[in-house]
Amino acid sequence: MxxxxxxxxxxxxxxxxxxxxxxxxxxxxxxxxxxxxxxxxxxxxxxxxxxxxxxxxxxxxxxxxxxxxxxxxxxxxxxxxxxxRLVPTDPRQRAQCLEWCFFVISELDATSLYVMRRHGDLRHIYGEAPQANAAAAEYFQQQMRTVERALEADPHYILGDRFTAADILLSTCVTWAVRYGVSVSDRVLAYNERAKDRPAYxxxxxxxxxxxxxxxxxxxxxxx
Ligand SMILES: N[C@@H](CCC(=O)N[C@@H](CS)C(=O)NCC(=O)O)C(=O)O
The missing domain is CATH 3.40.30.10 (Glutaredoxin)
Known part of the structure; x- marks a missing residue:
């Protein structure tokens, strides 16, 4: 070892x-x-x-x-x-943080952005599927509504004032989506800028x- x-x-x-x-x-x-x-x-x-x-x-x-x-x-x-700490230790706060983490990985990354990747730039491997691409972009935007709602009260980060693992995952997906030309709201863009303003980023x-x-x-x- x-x-x-x-x-x-x-x-x-x-x-x-x-x-x-x-x-x-x-x-x-x-x-x-x-x-x-x-x-x-x-x-x-x-x-x-x-x-x-x-x-x-x-x-x-x-x-x-x-x-x-x-x-x-x-x-x-x-x-x-x-x-x-990036993931709270309190069981309830931890559960809420992990809920966001699993949501981002499964709904935004794997189900939306990666589908666009597969049938976009990697279509020579995974096949051309413009309909799947468009549906994935639409799905991303639909799923982002829960992000919008969470940011409505204008908290600094997705779970409030505290920066967490969920912000690392979400911010990297928002950046990825923006690079793909998927439009996101000004509120989400402002959130993403706050996250990326951190020295660690x-x-x-x-x-x-x-x-x-x-x-x-x-x-x-x-x-x-
Ligand atoms: N769900 C995984 C995805 C990891 C993944 O697919 N990584 C890609 C690069 S972003 C990779 O290693 N692909 C293998 C290769 O291209 O050689 C994670 O979040 O870590």
């Missing part, structure tokens, strides 16, 4: 999530900035860590974890302090940047 913290992955809307969490929590880490669809997730070394062959992946003192939402939840649980942008000049990450910010 190695005494180490290594984050694998850079360059995408999913990889920036653990970068952001690590910076919020003030944690040091080694970075293996491998990129999607370059063959780097298919190497024997990486496949030995995860047969899913997906980034981000965290190695932390012998623990191997994939799934961006699981990684940021773990980091908060293991290392968060009262002043910077600026650090995350830097460490999540694709390492080699000349590598072009497509506008979605995710290539698979």
């Amino acid at each position: 190695g005494n180490e913290r290594i984050l694998w992955g850079a360059g995408t809307s999913r990889t920036i999530r653990p970068h952001w969490a690590l910076h919020e929590l003030g944690l040091d880490f080694e970075l293996r900035p491998i990129l999607p669809r370059t063959g780097q997730t298919k190497t024997a070394e990486f496949t030995a860590l995860s047969a899913r062959q997906k980034i981000p992946l965290l190695q932390d003192n012998g623990l191997i974890l994939t799934e961006s939402a699981a990684i940021i939840t773990y980091l908060s649980d293991a290392y968060g302090q009262p002043h910077n 600026t650090h995350a942008l830097a460490t999540n940047a694709p390492p080699a000049a000349g590598i072009v990450i497509p506008p979605s910010g995710c290539s698979v």
Whole structure:
């Protein structure tokens, strides 16, 4: 069991999530900035860590974890302090935070934006499906109504004054949607700017940047 913290992955809307969490929590880490669809997730070394062959992946003192939402939840649980915790410990507050996290990952990321990705830029692999694309964009906007409602009272973040893991996930999806030309309201844009104003986001942008000049990450910010 190695005494180490290594984050694998850079360059995408999913990889920036653990970068952001690590910076919020003030944690040091080694970075293996491998990129999607370059063959780097298919190497024997990486496949030995995860047969899913997906980034981000965290190695932390012998623990191997994939799934961006699981990684940021773990980091908060293991290392968060009262002043910077990203997932509350109180069971009710925790449940509400996780409700948002699961909602963002399943409804906004997987069901909407990733469908657009598959049948848009990746149509050569997954097939052209303009109707599915349009329906996914519409679904995203429909699902965002609950976000609108939560922000109506004009709280700073989605759960109020406290920045949480749900904001990392939601903000990365809003940024992704905007890059895809899906329109979101001024209220949501203002919320997203507040989230991205945080110093940890600026650090995350830097460490999540694709390492080699000349590598072009497509506008979605995710290539698979
Ligand atoms: N649900 C996963 C999605 C991870 C995912 O699909 N990652 C993509 C990049 S954004 C990937 O690693 N694709 C493999 C490849 O392109 O080689 C998460 O949130 O972590």
